[in-house]
Amino acid sequence: MMLRTIPLAVVIAFAAAPVLAQQATADAARDALAKKEGEGDQSALLKQTLTAVDKQYTLIRRNQLALTYDVSYSYVGEDRIVTDIANGSATLFNIENNNSHTVTNTFSADYGVRDNLTANVTLPLISRYADTAARSGLSNSIGDIGVGARWQPFEARRDQPGLTVTGNVRLPTGRSPFKIIAGSGEATGSGVGAATVGLNVNKIVDPVALFGSVNVTASLPAKNLWQVNGSRILTRVAPGPSVGFGLGFAYALSYGISTTISFQEAISAGSKLRFADGLEAKTHMQTSGILNLGLGYRVSPKTTVNFSVGIGLTPDSPNLIVGMNLPLSF
Known part of the structure; x- marks a missing residue:
């Protein structure tokens, strides 16, 4: 606060001093709450938060490059019923307690092809530790690389909703769960290519x-497999299609802090399995629902760090997901 020297001739009567004190206090409060130069506004903070939440909601300018680092930890704990398929029926062997801990480091690059078209590529590095009644193991490997694009068909306007069309191709570069031999490590990929x-x-x-x-x-589908599954050999897996949806909101508590609450759900049809002896089977439909809570902190006018916690709401979901999003382009 700047103090100005006031000539004695313009000093007002002592009786008016309380009024001036109140006015000075109000001015100081307004100055403290006012947006500082370079601080940006809440809309910019919300756009940065949306980008970190799903990387789908805002685009970057033409010829610009944005690099992002994400790290997440997920935990899955379940009691699995181990069965074998014989003569078209399932035979119960035992019940195993399975725990899986996964740390995923993801590096993303976004490039503005046009002002309304952004291309992106993601490279995940996965460390997974699994502990079951029969075995335990740790695997460190690359995950499934993703290549995609985001397109905004209409010009963004402040008073209208923003619409973005997305497309992504997942490449099966990680360790396939259909080719893992017992005791040789854990899968770090889906084992199949996919388009979304x-x-x-x-x-x-x-x-x-x-x-x-x-x-x-x-x-x-995953073809030409030869994986021992109980007393049978798995030769082909055809995953079913899946549909996902999500909704939520972000709220700017101040010019530097924002919070997010969102819900995501994915419904996947059963996979078709084929074995070497000609037997075919189909798994059940799976539903994964996750409640996400996030906090965004603006460390600079152009950089926001986001933290999130995800809670699984269905048996097919991870029990817990903890993540952090950090832009590498400062």
């Missing part, structure tokens, strides 16, 4: 941003 198309909508009503998404995923 989606639609995302967001609207900023300062200091709140509303967002939602829907997507469809189709996977290629």
Whole structure:
């Protein structure tokens, strides 16, 4: 606060001093709450938060490059019923307690092809530790690389919802779960290629941003397998299609702090299995639902670090997911 020297001739009467003191206090409060130069506004913070939440809601300018680092930890604990398929029926052997701990380091690069078109590639590095009644093991390997694009068909306007069309191709570069031999490590990939198309909508009503998404995923089959599964040999797996949707909101508590609450659900059709002896079987439909809680902290006018905690709501979901998103382009 700057203090100005006031000539004695303009000093007002002592009786008016309380009024001036109140006015000075109010001015100081307004100065403290006012947005500082370079601090940005809540809308910019919300856009950065949306980008970190799903990386689908905002685009970057033409010829710009944005690098991002994500790290997440997930825990899955379940009691698995070990069965064998014989003569078309399932035979119960025992019940195993399985625990899986996964740390995923993901490096992402986004490039602005046009102002309304962004291309991106993601490289995940996965460390997974699994502990079961029969064995335990640790694997460190690359995961499934993703290549995709985001397209904004209409110009973004402040008073209208933003619409983004997304497409992504997942390459089976990680260790396939269908080719893992018992005792040789853990899978770090899906084992199959897949393509996803989606639609995302967001609207900023300062200091709140509303967002939602829907997507469809189709996977290629895994062929030419030779994996021992009980007393049979698995030769082919055809994953079923899946549909996902999500919704949530971000709220700017101040010019430097934002919070997010979102819900995501994915419904996957059963996979078709084929064995060497000609037997075919199909798994049950799976539903994964996760509640996400996030906190964004602006460390600079252009950089926001986001932390998140995900809680699994269905038996097919991870029990716990903890993550951090850090832009590498400062």
